[in-house]
Amino acid sequence: MKYVLRHLGLYLLAIWVSLTLNFVLPRTMPGDPVSALIGRMHGRFSPAQIEALRKAYGFTNAPLVEQYLQYLGHAVRGDFGLSISAYPVKVSAIISTALMWTVLLGVITLLLSFVLGTILGVIVAWRRGGILDSVLPSLFNFIGSFPYFFLAMLALFIFGFTLDWFPMSHAYSDLLSPGPTWEFIGSVVVHLIMPAGTVILISVGGWLIGMRSTMIAVLAEDYIIMAEAKGLPQWQVMFNYAMRNAILPNFTQFGMSIGFILGGQILTEIVFSYPGLGFYLVRAVTAHDYPLMQALFLMITVAILAANLIVDMLYVRLDPRVRTT
Amino acid sequence: MEFLRSLLLQRKAVFGAILLAGFVLMALFAPQIAPGDPTRFVGRQNQPPSAEHWFGTTGQGQDVFAQLVRGSRISLMIGFTVGFLITLLGLAIGMTAGFLGGIADGLLNVLTNVFLIIPALPLLITLASFLPPGITTVTFVLTITSWAWPARVFRSQTLSLREKDFVAASAISGESTFRIIFSEILPNMMSLVVSSFFGNVIYAIAADVGLAFLGFENVTTVSWGTMLYWAQNNSALLQGAWWTFVPPGLCVALVAFATTMLIYAVDEVTNPRLKTEKEISVAMKKFRIPARRATPVIRELAE
Amino acid sequence: MALLDVRDLRVEYLTHRGPVKAVDGVSFTLNPGEVVGLAGESGSGKSTVAHAILRILRPPAVITGGRASFAGRDTLEMSDDELRRFRWQSISIVFQSAMNSLNPVMRVRDQLLDVMQEQGIRKSQALSRARKLFEMVGIDPSRLEAYPHELSGGMRQRVVIAISLALSPDMLIMDEPTTALDVLVQKDILQQIAVLREKLGFAILFITHDLSLLVEFSTRILIMYAGLIVEQAPAYELFKNPLHPYTVGLMNSFPSISGEKRRLSGIPGSPPDLLTPPPGCPFHPRCPKAMAMCSYAVPVPKAVLPKHLVACHLY
Numbered sequence: 001m002k003y004v005l006r007h008l009g010l011y012l013l014a015i016w017v018s019l020t021l022n023f024v025l026p027r028t029m030p031g032d033p034v035s036a037l038i039g040r041m042h043g044r045f046s047p048a049q050i051e052a053l054r055k056a057y058g059f060t061n062a063p064l065v066e067q068y069l070q071y072l073g074h075a076v077r078g079d080f081g082l083s084i085s086a087y088p089v090k091v092s093a094i095i096s097t098a099l100m101w102t103v104l105l106g107v108i109t110l111l112l113s114f115v116l117g118t119i120l121g122v123i124v125a126w127r128r129g130g131i132l133d134s135v136l137p138s139l140f141n142f143i144g145s146f147p148y149f150f151l152a153m154l155a156l157f158i159f160g161f162t163l164d165w166f167p168m169s170h171a172y173s174d175l176l177s178p179g180p181t182w183e184f185i186g187s188v189v190v191h192l193i194m195p196a197g198t199v200i201l202i203s204v205g206g207w208l209i210g211m212r213s214t215m216i217a218v219l220a221e222d223y224i225i226m227a228e229a230k231g232l233p234q235w236q237v238m239f240n241y242a243m244r245n246a247i248l249p250n251f252t253q254f255g256m257s258i259g260f261i262l263g264g265q266i267l268t269e270i271v272f273s274y275p276g277l278g279f280y281l282v283r284a285v286t287a288h289d290y291p292l293m294q295a296l297f298l299m300i301t302v303a304i305l306a307a308n309l310i311v312d313m314l315y316v317r318l319d320p321r322v323r324t325t
Numbered sequence: 326m327e328f329l330r331s332l333l334l335q336r337k338a339v340f341g342a343i344l345l346a347g348f349v350l351m352a353l354f355a356p357q358i359a360p361g362d363p364t365r366f367v368g369r370q371n372q373p374p375s376a377e378h379w380f381g382t383t384g385q386g387q388d389v390f391a392q393l394v395r396g397s398r399i400s401l402m403i404g405f406t407v408g409f410l411i412t413l414l415g416l417a418i419g420m421t422a423g424f425l426g427g428i429a430d431g432l433l434n435v436l437t438n439v440f441l442i443i444p445a446l447p448l449l450i451t452l453a454s455f456l457p458p459g460i461t462t463v464t465f466v467l468t469i470t471s472w473a474w475p476a477r478v479f480r481s482q483t484l485s486l487r488e489k490d491f492v493a494a495s496a497i498s499g500e501s502t503f504r505i506i507f508s509e510i511l512p513n514m515m516s517l518v519v520s521s522f523f524g525n526v527i528y529a530i531a532a533d534v535g536l537a538f539l540g541f542e543n544v545t546t547v548s549w550g551t552m553l554y555w556a557q558n559n560s561a562l563l564q565g566a567w568w569t570f571v572p573p574g575l576c577v578a579l580v581a582f583a584t585t586m587l588i589y590a591v592d593e594v595t596n597p598r599l600k601t602e603k604e605i606s607v608a609m610k611k612f613r614i615p616a617r618r619a620t621p622v623i624r625e626l627a628e
Numbered sequence: 629m630a631l632l633d634v635r636d637l638r639v640e641y642l643t644h645r646g647p648v649k650a651v652d653g654v655s656f657t658l659n660p661g662e663v664v665g666l667a668g669e670s671g672s673g674k675s676t677v678a679h680a681i682l683r684i685l686r687p688p689a690v691i692t693g694g695r696a697s698f699a700g701r702d703t704l705e706m707s708d709d710e711l712r713r714f715r716w717q718s719i720s721i722v723f724q725s726a727m728n729s730l731n732p733v734m735r736v737r738d739q740l741l742d743v744m745q746e747q748g749i750r751k752s753q754a755l756s757r758a759r760k761l762f763e764m765v766g767i768d769p770s771r772l773e774a775y776p777h778e779l780s781g782g783m784r785q786r787v788v789i790a791i792s793l794a795l796s797p798d799m800l801i802m803d804e805p806t807t808a809l810d811v812l813v814q815k816d817i818l819q820q821i822a823v824l825r826e827k828l829g830f831a832i833l834f835i836t837h838d839l840s841l842l843v844e845f846s847t848r849i850l851i852m853y854a855g856l857i858v859e860q861a862p863a864y865e866l867f868k869n870p871l872h873p874y875t876v877g878l879m880n881s882f883p884s885i886s887g888e889k890r891r892l893s894g895i896p897g898s899p900p901d902l903l904t905p906p907p908g909c910p911f912h913p914r915c916p917k918a919m920a921m922c923s924y925a926v927p928v929p930k931a932v933l934p935k936h937l938v939a940c941h942l943y
Contacts, residue, residue, distance in 0.1 A: 013435070014442040021448075025455050128606075145581035147531050149538060150553070150574035157562050168562075216602065220686070222728035228618060229684050230743045230791075231715035240742070244733050256441070263444030267535055271557070281447060282539055285454040293451065300447050308442070320733060320775045604644040608688045611642075619711050620685040622704045624693050 003322045007312045011305040018301045022294040023071050027064075080295040083284075091295045094280060099299055101171050102269070102276030106262045106303070108192065109199040114254055116200070117207020121250075122243050124208065125215030137212060140205025149267035152198040156271060159194060166194050169273035195272045203261065210253055214246040221245075248319050255311035259304045277303070335593060341586030348580050352397040359391040363547045367391075371559075371566040381568040383552075384559025392547050393572050399548035401580070403463060403533045408526030410468045412518065415475030415525075422476070423483025424506060434480070440473035446535065453541040463542055467532055475521045482517055486510050516595035520588045527581045534577055549573035631799060631831055632658040632681070632719075637694035639673070639680050642687075648902045650676045650689070652855040655929070658799065663825070663832045665842035665863070667878075668852035671899050674835045677852075678801045682719060683711055698799070716743055720792040724804040726784035730776040736787050737772035743794050761790040764827075766820055782813040789821065799831045806841070818845065839878055843867060848935075851875050854900050854910035857929065861936040871938045873915045909941065917942060 062070075074080070080091035124133045143151075160168035167173070172187040218224065219242055227241040266278030273279065277300050284292040316322055351358065364387055372382040380389035422433035448470050456462040486492065487510065495505050511518075536542055537550025540558075544551050556562075556570035593599045639651040651673045658664050666674045679685045681696045681703055696703045698718055706714060723729040731739055737758060744754040759769040765786040776784060785805060792800055802821070806814040822845065825832065834846060842849050842863060849866045851859040851874065859872040870876045877895035897914035900906055906913055912922035919941060927939040 010435070010438050010442065014439050017439055018443055022451070025451065028455065141585060142578075142582055145527075145585060146578040147534055147574065149535065150570070150577065153553075153557070153562060153570055153574070157565075157567055161562055161565060217598070220598075222723055222725065223731045225684050225686070226721075226723060226729040227731070229682055229715055229721050230746075231712050231717070232742060232746055233712070234618065236742065236746075240734065241731050245731070248733075259442060259444045263446040264535075266446050266450070267538065270539065278447075281450065285450055286540070288454075293454075297447050297451055300444055304444055305442065318733070321777050605688050608642045608644045619708050620680065620683040620689055620691055622683075622691040 001316075001323075003316055004309070004312050008309060011309060014305060015298070015301060018298055019072060019075055019294075020068075022297055023068055026290045026294075075294075075298065081291040083289055083292045091291050094292060095277065095295050095299050098275060098277045098280050098296070099303065101274065102262070102265065102278065102300075103303060104171075104188075105192065105195055105268075105274065105276060106265055106307075109196045109203070109265075110254075110258065110261060110307075112196070113200040113203035114207055117204040118211045118247060118250060120204070121208040121211025122215055122238065122246070125212045125219065125246075126238055126242075128216070133212075137205075137209050140208055144202050144205035146202060147267075148199055148202055148264055149271050151202055152195065152268050152271040155194050155198050167191050171275055191274075195268050195274055199261070199265070199268055206257075207250065207254075210250050211246060214249050215242060218242050218246040244318075248315075251311065251315055251318060255308050255315070258307045258311065262304050262307070263300065335590040337586040337593075338590030341583040341590065344579060344583035345587065348397060348401065348576070348583070351394060352401045355395045355398050359388075359394040361391065363387065363391040363395040364545075371561075371564055371569070373566075374568050380572050381566070383555060383569050384561060384564070384566065385555070389552075389568055389572060392552055393549070393576065396547040396549050396552055396573065397576065399460070399546060400530060400533065400550065400577070403460065403467075403548075404526050404530035404580075407464055407467045407471075407529035407533070408522055410464070411471050411525040411529065412475055412522045414468060414472040415477075415521070416479050416518065418472065419476035419479030420483045420506060420510070423480040424487060424502075424510070430480075433476075437473050437476045437480070440470070441477065445470050445532070449532065449536060450539065450541060453536060458541065458543040460543075460546075463533055463536060467529055467536075471525070471528060471532070475525060478517065478521060479514065482514050483510060486513055516591055520591045523584045523588045523591075527584050530577060530580060534573075549577055630657040631660045631662075631699065632833075633695070633697040634677070634681065635695040635697075637677060637680060637696060638692045639676050639685065639689060640692050641689050643903075646903055649905070650855055650902065651680065653694075654852075654855070654857050655694075656850055656857060656860060658831050658833060660798065661825075661829050661831055662848065663834055663846040665846035665849040666833060666835045666852060667837065667839050667842060667849060669837060669899055671854075671902070672852040673855040674852050675803050676855075678721070678803055678833060678835055682715060682721060682801070684721075716797065717747070717795045718797055719799045719801060720795070720797045721801040721803065722785075722788050722792050722805045725808050726781070726788040727776065727808075729788055730784060732776055734775075735772070736774050736776060736779070740772070740787075740791050740794060743791065747795060757794070758790075761793055762787075764793070764824060765790045781809055782817065785809060785813075785817055786820065789817075789824075793824065793828065793830075796828065797830060799833065801833045801835070803835045804837070805834075807836070807838070814841075851878070854902065854905060856910065856939060857937075858911065858940065859936075859938050860929070861933075865933070865936055869933075869936075871932060871936070871943065872911075872940050873917050873942075874911050877916075909939075 078092055080095075083089050083091050083094060120136065124130075124136055127133060156168055159165045167190060171191050172178070172184060173191075176184050176187055178184060224237065224241055227237045232241075265276065266281060268274065269276045269279040270282060277296050281293065281296040281300070283289075284296060366386045367388045368378065368382050368386055370382060370384055370386045372378060374381045374389075378388050378390060380393060383389055383392065418433055418437065422430045422437070449466055452466045452470070453462060456466070492505060492509055495509050500509075533542075533548075534550035534553065537544075537548060538553045538557065540554055542548075542550065542554075544554055550573075552573040553570055556566070556573075559566075559569070561567070561569045593603060634657070635655050637651055637654045638649070641648040641650050654673070654677055656664070666677065668674045676685065676689070680689075680691055681698075683691070683703060683706075685691075691704060694704065698714075701714070703711065703714065730736070737755075740758045740761065741751065741754045744757065745751065749757070758772060762769045762772060767783055767786050767790070771779065771783070776787075779787065789805070805821075806817050809817065818841065821832075824830075832846075834842065836842065839849075846863045849861060849863050850857050851866075851872065853874050859866070859870070859875050861869075861871075866875065867879070870879050874895070877893070880893045881895070895914055900910055900913070906923075908924045909915070909918075909922045909927050912918045915922065922941055925941065927941050929937045929939040930943060931937050932943045
């Protein structure tokens with residue numbers, strides 16, 4: 001438990017740092033976003049309205065500390081104000097749907113690549129010197145050298161454009177409306193195949209190679225020799241004795257790379273015009289829509305930290321040695 | 326020297342080094358290989374590869390080959406510079422934390438962990454959007470968002486080396502902290518530093534390309550990343566103009582792959598367990614020993 | 629009839645620098661209920677012999693010759709499947725480091741149960757047998773739920789011994805079972821083993837570098853050097869009358885608590901590099917009694933006295 005709590009403390013600290021960063025950065029720029037908004041709306045506000053807007057966005061003339069505390073208070077309550085680029089849509093409305101799509105894509109890619117990579121890694125390590133062992137690691141090494149989004153572009157080009165097998169953008173067909181119908185779900189799945197597929201293809205290699213090397217290290221341990229001397233069947237030695245130990249370092253590695261993969265998902269979302277948090281973040285940044293930007297950045301960070309927390313809790317269940325520390 | 330020699334004996338190292346050297350040479354001699362301004366208009370837009378334009382033309386009628394060759398300079402330069410800076414910063418912070426211990430270590434460790442946890446790309450984008458686009462901006466934001474991972478690695482290595490007897494011996498014999506760090510601890514970390522440096526170079530090149538692709542760099546300069554940005558913006562995919570984005574992407578992948586091979590070779594030479602593993606599998610192949618679970622009985626081996 | 633009959637066993641390690649003859653023609657027998665001590669320095673090949681019998685040596689080890697017959701069946705000729713069924717039921721093994729032989733993420737109870745359930749024993753029966761085994765080795769059965777890291781060194785070694793007795797084997801190989809423990813615990817464990825042997829009647833091949841342990845404990849002692857057995861004799865006979873110069877040197881290296889004070893003498897030099905072993909008798913470079921023929925002729929074990937074999941040109 002202390003293990004999880006320690007990590008939780010770190011995550012809360014990280015969230016606070018992101019919040020503060022997002023507060024400080026816009027205020028280092030000349031001008032303020034409210035003026036930008038007024039500019040866009042061609043000055044159709046009365047002074048009273050402008051004052052109200054300024055208050056709403058937190059760009060009052062109050063001392064910085066007061067603004068900061070107000071900002072924190074709003075953030076904790078999930079009130080991020082109104083979007084500037086999509087005025088007057090509420091920021092929270094935009095990010096809630098985006099969050100859903102990002103989490104869907106992210107969870108599927110993370111889980112599938114980790115599970116596939118781990119299983120392949122176990123098989124490859126067990127049959128060392130076999131055909132799979134000489135081919136797969138190098139092959140996946142090469143594939144893994146490609147930037148995610150490049151492979152995404154390539155896949156989009158080959159399978160979307162040239163062969164027309166898969167849709168080229170969005171999370172579901174534009175002709176459908178969201179709802180719990182098979183048609184909708186089917187469309188969602190089909191639209192997931194390429195974005196998820198490209199990320200999985202590139203990430204699997206990492207897990208395979210990592211699992212293979214931890215398996216090789218574990219297979220040299222004495223308790224494996226003992227398990228074999230006990231006359232246990234191969235599959236039992238492989239799973240109960242080897243894999244259960246070899247997966248631990250990979251699991252922590254998995255936790256550490258969640259941030260990298262979910263953060264990097266931005267690029268995939270751009271290539272496929274997939275309406276997730278990353279997609280909107282890039283648009284918000286280009287439009288200098290600070291309220292939306294702040295919220296999106298925070299959401300991405302929170303999603304990553306939540307995933308990390310889940311992984312931490314799972315790890316405690318897998319490794320009895322951390323339970324006593 | 327011994328290290329270099331055994332390194333060169335590895336096929337992986339030779340392959341990786343040659344490939345990487347090829348790209349570096351291309352970057353160094355870029356103006357000779359593809360003379361003229363790479364952004365100038367040379368022909369019709371989106372022309373497929375031909376004898377005149379080896380990799381075809383872009384959506385704005387520029388020569389892809391020229392852009393590829395000239396762009397390699399910026400991409401590789403940023404990659405190596407940022408890779409070097411990340412390694413340096415990570416080394417400074419990680420070794421200080423690991424060696425000093427106590428409160429300094431605690432604080433630096435928390436700092437490192439926070440930077441590790443906060444997602445890099447979103448932070449990169451946010452920072453880059455507030456600063457004027459350009460090489461200095463890219464170098465700066467990439468460095469301050471990516472030093473945490475090597476810092477963590479170097480810290481744990483410093484921690485374990487600090488406990489070793491030869492360090493205690495130097496401390497007792499009165500060596501100054503400075504000397505201990507530089508002549509005792511650092512040399513024993515060199516292989517780690519080298520592989521970390523190469524890893525950081527790969528990361529830097531990829532991150533730079535990613536940033537450029539999203540449009541957060543100076544899109545008027547020519548680099549592999551901006552080539553990809555323009556390909557995306559000019560809807561290369563919808564036009565079927567694969568030659569505008571495949572070459573730069575492929576180059577990034579090849580540089581990354583070559584560097585990875587080098588890292589593996591360094592690992593194999595320096596990691597004692599990997600070395601014995603390799604020696605065992607070489608020996609087993611030589612005598613054609615089947616890799617079964619039970620010890621094999623081969624009576625023919627006894628003369 | 630002998631329980632275990634090892635004849636001319638040869639094991640090589642195929643290193644990248646060339647083959648190393650770790651075991652170069654070892655022959656001995658083990659009778660039911662006997663305790664045979666196998667003593668020698670590190671690198672003498674004693675562990676290799678034991679592991680070879682069960683065929684659990686890791687690459688690049690290869691068995692290159694000989695026979696290891698247990699109750700008439702040669703383990704060197706068994707297929708992987710036959711070996712799997714043979715192991716633990718007939719011969720079990722206790723490794724040197726108990727901490728390393730136990731799976732860190734499995735409860736001790738499960739590591740005891742899985743080997744029994746593999747034989748088709750139902751879980752409830754296996755559990756009650758597990759409790760009995762724990763009582764036999766002197767651990768409170770409530771500790772069955774523990775993970776290896778929660779137990780002390782001595783307890784872990786008892787656990788490993790309990791596991792080794794799970795299928796009531798006829799023979800136990802004990803590979804330096806007490807080396808990693810402190811002296812008091814050592815004595816405890818050895819006493820425990822002796823008691824268990826009295827009760828259950830299994831034979832033991834006891835491997836150690838510490839000759840003094842074998843004095844009271846073993847029936848017969850084998851001395852190994854550089855992959856060969858240089859002397860074999862009943863325990864008391866060996867101590868009273870060591871014949872091989874190496875054995876003599878070993879005896880003189882141990883201080884004794886009782887008796888008169890005498891100078892400790894070691895054996896000059898160091899064990900040979902098995903990659904390029906010396907010609908003739910492997911011990912001759914360090915032997916105080918070396919003769920001319922020792923440098924080119926390999927000595928063969930001869931029965932100098934009844935049941936007392938030596939491989940030395942002096943005899």
